[in-house]
Amino acid sequence: MGSFRFGLEFFERLEKVDGAIAAAVAAGGCRHCQGPLHWGNYLRKPRGGLIAGGGEGSRVRHSLCCGRRGCRKRCLPPSLRFFGRRVYLEAVVVWASVMALLRRCLGEAAESAGVPLRTLRRWASWWRNIFPATATWSELRGRFVPPVPEESELPLSLLQRLESTCESGGARDPTCEAMVLAARHLGPLTTASVTDATRFVRAGFWVGGAE
Numbered sequence: 001m002g003s004f005r006f007g008l009e010f011f012e013r014l015e016k017v018d019g020a021i022a023a024a025v026a027a028g029g030c031r032h033c034q035g036p037l038h039w040g041n042y043l044r045k046p047r048g049g050l051i052a053g054g055g056e057g058s059r060v061r062h063s064l065c066c067g068r069r070g071c072r073k074r075c076l077p078p079s080l081r082f083f084g085r086r087v088y089l090e091a092v093v094v095w096a097s098v099m100a101l102l103r104r105c106l107g108e109a110a111e112s113a114g115v116p117l118r119t120l121r122r123w124a125s126w127w128r129n130i131f132p133a134t135a136t137w138s139e140l141r142g143r144f145v146p147p148v149p150e151e152s153e154l155p156l157s158l159l160q161r162l163e164s165t166c167e168s169g170g171a172r173d174p175t176c177e178a179m180v181l182a183a184r185h186l187g188p189l190t191t192a193s194v195t196d197a198t199r200f201v202r203a204g205f206w207v208g209g210a211e
């Protein structure tokens, strides 16, 4: 796995996918009352650290709001760029965590990613203790042809698996494609207000290493 920098182009691509996902969610209507969903996008101020500065300009968080009086519930579509409320872009959370596992050193990875050590430590604990217990991972792990990516090595094991699948699929830049796929797979974790988020983040897409 080589070094990788996430430029503007990478985030423009993810933003386009985010827009398409949001449009598909909007078309489905409000899940509480079937009312129409209206756009209520807002701006975020994501951080890219030293590896994804190009993403800091990608600020639009797609958001929807029910138009029916008495409901007006907000609906946040899954995103490939924003990882829940974390201030760092999803790509940074994944890549810096991958680097920490590859180098077996949190300090070095924190420095080269431009992320505080305590933040990277918190992410490491999340990947080790929280993520493997999520419904998103349990659904995803069931899709892989065994052996399933090693849980104690997430997200490195997941990215390596996706990368090798992209490689054998003839991708020009397998690392980049693996990062996009990883973002799709992790997408359902980026929202709590769309229950069947998996359907939207994978719509029409090949899963990688599965099926």
Ligand SMILES: [Zn+2]
Binding pocket: 030, 031, 032, 033, 034, 035, 066, 067, 068, 071, 072, 073
């Ligand atoms: Zn509604």
